[in-house]
Amino acid sequence: MRRIILFFISVGVSPVVLAQGQQGYPDPGQTGLPGIEQQAMPAVKRQVPKGQEIAAMLLASDSGRYFLYEAGKLSPAFIRHFMPTGYNTVKIDYGSHNGKFIPAQDATADRTFTFSTEGKTNIGKTDLWGSFNYQRIVEDSTRFRHQTRYNPSTPYYYGSPAYVSYRRALYQTNVGLSHYFFNNHLPVLAGVNYRIGNHFSVNDPRGSINDYQFTLNGGTGYSLGKKFTATIDGYYGYGSEVVNIAYKNASYGESTVYPDYVNYVINGYAEPNPRLTNRNYRTRFRRNGAGFSLIYKDKSFGMLAATAKRIKEKQFYYYRSDGGFDTLAHYHLTSTKANVLWSKKRFAASFAYEALKGEDLQIVYKANNYQYRSKSYTFRALYTGRSMNYGLTLNSNSEERMDGITGNYVQYEHISIQPNIGWNYTTKNKDHWGADFALHYTQSVHPFIYTTSVNVSYFTHQVIEYDYYYNAASSAGGKFSLQYTKHFKGFYAGLKGTVAYTAAFNESTLVLDGAMKPGKDRAYGNIALQFYF
Numbered sequence: 001m002r003r004i005i006l007f008f009i010s011v012g013v014s015p016v017v018l019a020q021g022q023q024g025y026p027d028p029g030q031t032g033l034p035g036i037e038q039q040a041m042p043a044v045k046r047q048v049p050k051g052q053e054i055a056a057m058l059l060a061s062d063s064g065r066y067f068l069y070e071a072g073k074l075s076p077a078f079i080r081h082f083m084p085t086g087y088n089t090v091k092i093d094y095g096s097h098n099g100k101f102i103p104a105q106d107a108t109a110d111r112t113f114t115f116s117t118e119g120k121t122n123i124g125k126t127d128l129w130g131s132f133n134y135q136r137i138v139e140d141s142t143r144f145r146h147q148t149r150y151n152p153s154t155p156y157y158y159g160s161p162a163y164v165s166y167r168r169a170l171y172q173t174n175v176g177l178s179h180y181f182f183n184n185h186l187p188v189l190a191g192v193n194y195r196i197g198n199h200f201s202v203n204d205p206r207g208s209i210n211d212y213q214f215t216l217n218g219g220t221g222y223s224l225g226k227k228f229t230a231t232i233d234g235y236y237g238y239g240s241e242v243v244n245i246a247y248k249n250a251s252y253g254e255s256t257v258y259p260d261y262v263n264y265v266i267n268g269y270a271e272p273n274p275r276l277t278n279r280n281y282r283t284r285f286r287r288n289g290a291g292f293s294l295i296y297k298d299k300s301f302g303m304l305a306a307t308a309k310r311i312k313e314k315q316f317y318y319y320r321s322d323g324g325f326d327t328l329a330h331y332h333l334t335s336t337k338a339n340v341l342w343s344k345k346r347f348a349a350s351f352a353y354e355a356l357k358g359e360d361l362q363i364v365y366k367a368n369n370y371q372y373r374s375k376s377y378t379f380r381a382l383y384t385g386r387s388m389n390y391g392l393t394l395n396s397n398s399e400e401r402m403d404g405i406t407g408n409y410v411q412y413e414h415i416s417i418q419p420n421i422g423w424n425y426t427t428k429n430k431d432h433w434g435a436d437f438a439l440h441y442t443q444s445v446h447p448f449i450y451t452t453s454v455n456v457s458y459f460t461h462q463v464i465e466y467d468y469y470y471n472a473a474s475s476a477g478g479k480f481s482l483q484y485t486k487h488f489k490g491f492y493a494g495l496k497g498t499v500a501y502t503a504a505f506n507e508s509t510l511v512l513d514g515a516m517k518p519g520k521d522r523a524y525g526n527i528a529l530q531f532y533f
Helices: 004-012 055-060 064-076 076-082 250-254 458-472
Strands: 088-098 110-122 126-142 156-159 164-183 186-202 205-226 228-244 264-267 280-298 302-321 324-344 349-360 369-384 388-403 408-428 431-443 448-450 474-488 491-505 521-532
Touching: 055 064, 055 088, 055 474, 055 491, 055 521, 064 076, 064 349, 064 369, 076 126, 076 164, 076 186, 076 205, 076 228, 076 250, 076 280, 076 302, 088 164, 126 408, 156 324, 164 205, 205 280, 228 302, 264 458, 408 458, 431 491, 448 458, 448 521, 474 521
Parallel strands: none
Antiparallel strands: 088 110, 088 521, 110 126, 126 164, 156 264, 164 186, 186 205, 205 228, 228 280, 280 302, 302 324, 324 349, 349 369, 369 388, 388 408, 408 431, 408 448, 431 474, 474 491, 491 521
8 A cells, every 4th residue: 555655646746647658559469579669650740830739739740759759758868858848648548469479478368458648848947757557457378477577587486387367457657857957057867667566367376466666767967058968877776576376276286186277486497396385475676777868969960869778686586484584586687778869850760779688596506597688679760751651660689598407598589670651641620640551570580499308397398499489480460550630629639540460480390399389370459549638
């Protein structure tokens, strides 16, 4: 209750409408590949005089300006430069995925209801942006993963072969502000990110997880008017997860007689051990880091901005009993992110880099056992015409997992391309029609797997080898969106529908005896109601 009260207080301090809603399209077909940037609502330069439309609609109907607005969320240093005052939206949407071309520990089907709102305003000389997002998620057929999905690279968690249905409620708020002192030469920046989650499954084994994450960042630097700004930033955060596994049918959890319902403790990347008693643990998160942001503007060159940060997180897994605390595992995760973007008139481009490096401390052996590595490079280009816009996204990402005790090792790499084209039309009554069509193709590059032949069972066949087949396959698909936004006095209301489809091909011919394999395709549908005011 204390966390919930603090959460709503943190939302209430912002005088703007808070949300995390955005007009971006969903991941095409839920390919599971990290790093693919979401596309903004297909839009073009406004076609009516400025005084006839509200500021929020002017921004939403201009792809170039919306591109910069989304970039403004990367750092509080960008809020003043990229986010115009008066952009406020509320969004309600419902989306559903279905299909079995998914990673082993994802849900075969899910349904998500989202309410989100966001806005930017000024209080004197202070620029303030805020967002609030609520999601209610129903997942079907999730296996070997009693997790929040916030921390997917973790080496320590519970899981079982049985299919379970999860219910998730997520609340997240973000606030960013910037204020300039000494005749606009000294920027002072601050940002807050707060998340609360409640997760539970409705059939045996019945997982129950409560979590929260809080991150605070602040910075300062030097500004040379509107031409140049440079800042340095610091980050500090903490969080917690509480996990418990219970059974309605007690006989399922008391022994290994019913193998599908056994609760296993995964500790690394190898066959796990049954945990039949004391089926609960806690995780404590601590993180800190540093970064910088740069902005340069020139009439002939355009606008160039860059931001980067490195955050180190320590995760402590422990069991609390009447006798005290029993340490279960340690995990260190380092995240490195960098973004560069350029914009001039109707052209915009960005480059994003993200790397994760994770290493655990195996308590029994008092040494590192599990290692995780991932990298992602994403390039995006955008051109906005008078009635059409064109975009291209290129992505390369890789992932490695290794278990030192068994020698299990997997490595994947993917290269993706996603072109898109959008159309927008404004009527005489200032109503807006928009459509967007995109294709995507993903090529798997040199997948590799090695698993020990000793003690091979459910986890190896149904998770490790399954994920090899999923990541070794190539995929292609497309998505289409159509939106109509009507003008009312003082605000706009729009309805948007999206459909997407992904199909797999060129599956690996490697024969792994006993391994489960993913399905052939994945589909997505979404309907959204959005207000601009």
